[in-house]
Amino acid sequence: MKSTGLICLATLFICLIGHTLFAQRVLIIGLDGFGAEGYKIAKHPNIDALVADGTLSLTTRPVMPSVTMPNWTSHLSGAGPEEHGVVNNNWTIDKHELQPIEADQEGFYPSIFKLLKDQVPNVKTAFYYNWANLIKSFNKKYLDEVSFEDNFGYANNYQKAYDFMLKNQKEPTMTFLYTVHIDHAGHDHKWLSPQYITAIEEADVEIGKLMNKLKVENLYNDTHFILIADHGGIPSGHGGVSMSEMQVPWAATGSQINKLGLVDYPNSNKNTSLVVANIFGLKDIPTSWSGVLPELILKKKNNKMKKYFR
Numbered sequence: 001m002k003s004t005g006l007i008c009l010a011t012l013f014i015c016l017i018g019h020t021l022f023a024q025r026v027l028i029i030g031l032d033g034f035g036a037e038g039y040k041i042a043k044h045p046n047i048d049a050l051v052a053d054g055t056l057s058l059t060t061r062p063v064m065p066s067v068t069m070p071n072w073t074s075h076l077s078g079a080g081p082e083e084h085g086v087v088n089n090n091w092t093i094d095k096h097e098l099q100p101i102e103a104d105q106e107g108f109y110p111s112i113f114k115l116l117k118d119q120v121p122n123v124k125t126a127f128y129y130n131w132a133n134l135i136k137s138f139n140k141k142y143l144d145e146v147s148f149e150d151n152f153g154y155a156n157n158y159q160k161a162y163d164f165m166l167k168n169q170k171e172p173t174m175t176f177l178y179t180v181h182i183d184h185a186g187h188d189h190k191w192l193s194p195q196y197i198t199a200i201e202e203a204d205v206e207i208g209k210l211m212n213k214l215k216v217e218n219l220y221n222d223t224h225f226i227l228i229a230d231h232g233g234i235p236s237g238h239g240g241v242s243m244s245e246m247q248v249p250w251a252a253t254g255s256q257i258n259k260l261g262l263v264d265y266p267n268s269n270k271n272t273s274l275v276v277a278n279i280f281g282l283k284d285i286p287t288s289w290s291g292v293l294p295e296l297i298l299k300k301k302n303n304k305m306k307k308y309f310r
């Protein structure tokens with residue numbers, strides 16, 4: 001009896017420790033309209049500190065056209081507009097010309113949120129946004145928490161994302177935290193205008209506050225952070241194929257990401273979800289996902305995903 005009790009206790013201990021240690025936590029910070037040129041001009045010490053232990057690309061390509069909905073759908077769905085069918089900002093589930101090449105029961109192309117819900121026990125997912133159309137190409141049934149912030153504000157959502165990660169710290173979590181205010185500054189005042197640069201620097205302050213709060217709660221070191229953008233811009237806007245529109249920052253940091261600093265391997269907004277899938281160890285990847293897993297930035301290979309390695 002005595003030894004059985006000990007074995008039970010040991011098993012319970014291992015389960016508890018394992019559960020705590022291996023609960024994966026990914027935070028994707030999405031900054032709309034944040035081009036590589038703006039990244040080089042603006043001062044963003046908190047982003048610099050965040051990516052210092054990871055990998056940064058300033059030559060990542062958006063999918064075409066270089067507009068918002070196609071690119072965020074690509075980031076979070078591992079594929080291009082050719083596959084997911086979101087080719088403009090007017091896409092709705094009821095009205096779109098190009099059908100997705102594969103779809104769930106409700107007609108949505110498979111997102112990283114669906115894959116996680118299908119393959120990771122107890123995973124919690126969250127989606128924070130302040131541009132109303134953004135959520136339309138994602139099936140909300142795979143999201144545990146959704147928060148839209150009015151008037152293009154984002155500070156409340158940053159707080160909510162923190163609360164979500166804190167509350168669910170013992171479970172695997174995938175948090176998508178997005179703001180559109182940099183893009184709006186570009187449209188209102190032109191890309192690279194003082195107001196546009198200020199908008200980047202304001203986002204950096206909010207990111208810094210969030211990082212500090214995560215550090216206080218000991219949640220920082222075992223979180224994977226991915227910082228992404230959809231497109232850059234030219235003074236009159238975006239949607240074209242100039243290099244100003246077609247190069248965006250892409251950064252990742254965390255225990256499974258190599259510390260490479262600035263890299264220039266060919267990267268695409270289509271690759272983001274494959275990196276997330278690898279972090280969570282997902283085995284079942286939709287065959288229509290056309291993104292590629294960038295092997296050189298990863299410490300741990302998920303061998304079942306071998307065909308996706310560069």
Ligand SMILES: [Zn+2]
Nearest residue numbers: 032033068230
């Ligand atoms: Zn955009």
